[in-house]
Amino acid sequence: MQVILAEHAGFCFGVQKALDKVEEELQKHDHVSTYGPLIHNPQVVERLAQQGVQAIEDLHTANPTRVVIRSHGVGPEVYSCAEQRGFTVIDATCPFVKKVQKAAQRFTDQGYQVLVAGDREHPEVQGIVAWTGGKALVVANQKEAEALNLLGKVALIAQTTLKESTLREISQALHQKELQVEVENTICSATAKRQEAAQKLVEQVDVMVVIGGRNSSNTKKLAQICQEAGVPTYHIEKPEELDCHYFKNVQKAGVTAGASTPHWIIEEVVQRMSEWNQEENENKEIATEQEAAKVEEEVTSQDVEMEDMGSSFEETFKKYEEEHKKYEEGQLITGEVVKVSYDEVLIHVGGKSEGVIPRREIAPRVPENVEEIVKVGQKIPVIVLRAENEDGTLLLSRRRAIEKEKMVSLKEAKEREEILTGEVVAAVKGGLRVDIGIIGFVPASHVERGFVENLDQYVGQTLRMKIMEIDDQRNNAVLSQKVVLEEEYQKARKETWGEIEEHQKRRGTVRRLTDFGAFVDLGGVDGLLHISEMSWGRIKHPGDVLKEGDLIEVYVLKVDRDKEKVSLGLKQVLPNPWDTVAEKYPIGSIIEVTVVRLTTFGAFAELEPGVDGLIHISQLADRRVNKPEDVVAVGQQVTVKVLDIKEDERRISLSIRAVQDDQEQEEVQSYLDNQEG
Ligand code: SF4
Known part of the structure; x- marks a missing residue:
């Protein structure tokens, strides 16, 4: 999306002059008031209020102070009232408005019926009417002009911010009547220029943003011009009101602003829009160039306006420039x-x-x-x-x-291929924004060595990165964590292959679990830890013993450098339970075991993980057994007697029958003992 700023937009000469006066007053005096809000822009008014400028609505009731008459101007009765009540008046009425007031007064004195084309609710119009002693009539549009029932000579003047076309239509309507009509076009050139620029711009763009107070007459007219051109138009007061949905599928967006809109608000709006712009930087340049051209033209234009106003303004302007x-x-x-x-x-x-x-x-x-x-x-x-x-x-x-200063050290860091650390401040489309003193960008493909599905998980994390590209004109840097990880990986891999030997114990990180085992990163080299090598006991899944990310010690079973394969064992680094079976389960001892497997010749039972013994079919019961499952089941706990241990062969013979025989023997002995007794 290309963002284009209208050739003429924002503060006009009159508004600027009024603000200058208030600023001057603020520097010299503690208390400054304005008669009504200084301009129709809530942000500027709020800013002034923060600086202590109060708006007075009624001079009859307010405490006398220094009061600035705003650029809209007021009627003569306001000056009288202010004087009577002891106010010190600082007149910031725009010279263009003054010109209209004087024309209204002059025509009235000459016996004309004055018609003011404009908005009768607007303070400027009310002030103009007041200069005719309340005799002037206000005409808002052609229809109202047609409905007038007048005789004799009429003088048509206009509110300074009126649309040129409206004045033309009203004038034409009056000329249809049998009247002597004098028309003095008092529309201010600043207003006309903004309207013409908006008209010109709206023809080139898909959407228009008009910035300015909602009660600003000239801003509303700019919005009206754009709407009438059939282009979607959004009237906003401040940058926060922008909505990115306004610009969906938009190629070109235009921006204009009313005469009471300060340049810092325009700048922010253009900047925000440019951030939604994929060709952000290019468009910023366009907006900047146009703004620069606009400012230049505005100054020239104001010079012309000043010439019209007479030498006193020139002097003021010069003094101002000097200061x-x-x-x-x-x-x-x-x-x-x-x-x-x-x-x-x-x-x-x-x-x-x-x-x-x-x-x-x-x-x-x-x-x-x-x-x-x-x-x-x-x-x-x-x-x-x-x-x-x-x-x-x-x-x-x-x-x-800050960024400009930081760019110096970042450029050096790039040349030295230094590793930088930075916190991820946001996951955005296509990558991560990281804080490295400036806000840099890490493309998604440069976050890890492999593909990353969810970038959000990185927000708040600190990355180690190298700068891939740097643009000190735009204070941009593109970084890569992947480059750092890849370099470290290759270095570690080389070292690991140089060191690794069979029968070593090494440390590694469980990188991935599968049904048949786990891949363990030994430092740039992945070894396979098969499920059968994980435990002396039985496990159903590698996840029963390990989880991804575990740091473990492993035993190197086999190294195949040609195929770059390494086989690992885990149980080999754990205590071997067979080392202690003779001590823990002496021959003749009676123990509890769990049946784990049945065969045709008997049942295997687990004494502890990794140690199984055989209960031969002949030892399963004190009677003849055809099939082991006739007397025991897998998972069943049974009491057995240890008949024999062959540690070398890892065999233990167990017997249920011997336990039963022993019990019987005990019972017989007990009976005999009782008989004798
Ligand atoms: S728009 Fe024109 S008349 Fe109104 S304050 Fe600005 S310069 Fe003055």
Whole structure:
């Protein structure tokens, strides 16, 4: 997806000027108020509120203070009231709005019925009407103009943010009537430029994002223009409102912003959209170039606007420029932390200049708690992302300053083929994001030596990696753990083949279990531990004895270097129970055993794991037995007498019959003893 920013978007001259005035006031005075919210942008208003700027709704009741009249302007009665109540007025009415107010007053004085094309609820329109002593009529659209019943001469002026087409339609409707119509197009060029740019852009894209306050008249009009072009349009106030579903199957997305939208919000929106963009970096460049071109044009455009406004503005502008040091995009500077909030950090960078670090630009990993990362008063290096020339507010990044510094050591690490460690911070499509001072990327195929099905299991783990690619322009690094593991594997393999001999005891890790045994990693060489070599006793499955990952000691039974095969034993490193049978089961002793197998000539019984004895068919009972299963069953516990032990042959002869004979003998003896007694 390509993200394209409109040629003209964001803060206009008038809004910027109003903000400048408030900032100036804040530097000189403790208490600053605005008459109503300074601009129709909740984020900016909130930021100002955090700096202590209060919005006054009613001058009649508020305590007198220094009050800034916002760019929308007000009627003459507001100035009078402020003066009477002892307010100090700082007039930030946009010069373009002032021009409309003056036109309205002049036409009224000349006996015209003034018609203001615009939104009668908008404070700017209400202020304009007030300058006619309330005589002006407000016309919202062509229909309302057609319904007017007027005579004589009328003067049509417009709200500065009105759509050009609406003014044209109203004008045409008035010209249909028998009226003397004077039309003065008072639509502000900044508004017109944003609307034209939006119109131009919407024709090239599949989806439009319009940024600005929901109650911002000019933003709503931009959204309306885009919607009317038949392109899906999303009006958002802040970057968090973006939804990636907006951009499903979208090739090109356009971004525009109302005149009250600051550049740092636009920047964040473009950045977020670019992150969903597979050609992220390429598109960032496009957006940046367009933004740069836009800023340049905006400055030129404002120069023209300033010429219109007269020399006093030029002087103010010059003074302003002198007071504000210029910074270049990409410049590394040091600033002092002035304020820390959840969303951003305010930085003083010298002179009158301040900058903002959005939350996502504070550290390589977006912090949970910004205050744990930076503290008020701390001096930190930052990189200028966007030079906001008009008011000196810069868009800054601490993250990129850290990354820039880190890239130096990472480049050296790559040259030295150093192994780096880094925590996995996220599993994303196609790989893992790891924190190595910057956020690097490990492709899924470079996580392990083999295929990895579930990448989520690595989140929070620390990997050892080497850098495969590094891009210090974009602060990117692609890493591989597989390379490290493969090198270690090959080294260990070589060493193991060099050392391994039959009859050795070695340590290894159970790598894989099968029905017939286990593969044990001896260090780059896998040996087969057959199930029959796992225990002196009987086991049904290798899992009865081992599990994958177990570190065990094994006995090397056989080494075949040609076929690269190693056979292992486990029971050989365990105590052999036959070594102690004579001691534990002396001949003549009576013991409990378990029948484990039947044959035609008798039954085998287990004394302990790995030690079986035979109960011959003739010893199964004190009578003749045709088949062993007639008297015993597998799993049955029986009492036997140890008749004989041949340790060398690993044979033990057992007898049930002898036990019965002994019992009988005892009973007879007992009877005889009683008789004699
Ligand atoms: S849109 Fe135009 S008239 Fe309105 S504040 Fe901005 S520059 Fe002034």
